[in-house]
Amino acid sequence: MKFLNKNARLLVFICDILTIPAWILLRWLSLKMLSTQRPCTWTLFGLQCATCGGTRCVKNFLLFNFIEAFKYNPVVFFGIIYLILTLIFLNLAFVFKVGIFKRILKYMYSIPSLLIWVGTFLMFIAVRNIPWLIRFLEYIIRKN
Known part of the structure; x- marks a missing residue:
């Protein structure tokens, strides 16, 4: 068990060290990517992807x-916050050895928690495309 804790602490330490360079790299890449994107489902079909x-x-x-x-x-926004909280809880659980945060991490990555994320993601896709579905049904009704 000590072996796993030592490796987990090393992994958290590496993640901490890489966080700031990754943040800078992502800022630079996000500005570059906006000018070189390929057509998406919105431009092709008027349908918003997840x-x-x-x-x-x-x-x-x-x-x-x-x-x-x-x-x-909003889903990507909360996903980013979820990942940041994961990094914070990993630090508190393994580096500072605070036991309650290990239990929080177990819950955050349990099957029910992941099913809630998947369900939220699918509901988000459905709700954000209701206007598209209405326009599509109106088009079919007019065509007949």
């Missing part, structure tokens, strides 16, 4: 424009 606005959400999150980031894609 990650529609995700790049702009990440870009605004990295620039600390949290309200704009949330407006672009």
Whole structure:
């Protein structure tokens, strides 16, 4: 068991060291990616995919424009917060050896928790495309 704890602490330490360079790299990449994107389902069909606005959400999150980031894609926004909380809880659980955070991490990555994330993601896709479905049904009714 000590072997696993030592490796886990090393992994958390490596993640901590890589966080700031990764943040800088993501800021640079997000600005570059906005000008070189391929056509998506929105431009081809008028249908919003699950990650529609995700790049702009990440870009605004990295620039600390949290309200704009949330407006672009709430699921990606909360996913980023979930990952940040995971890193914080990993630090508290393994580096500082606070036991309650190990239990929180177990819950965060349990099957029910992941099913809630998947369900939220699928509901988000369905709800954000209701206007498209209405337009599609109107088109079919008019055509007949």
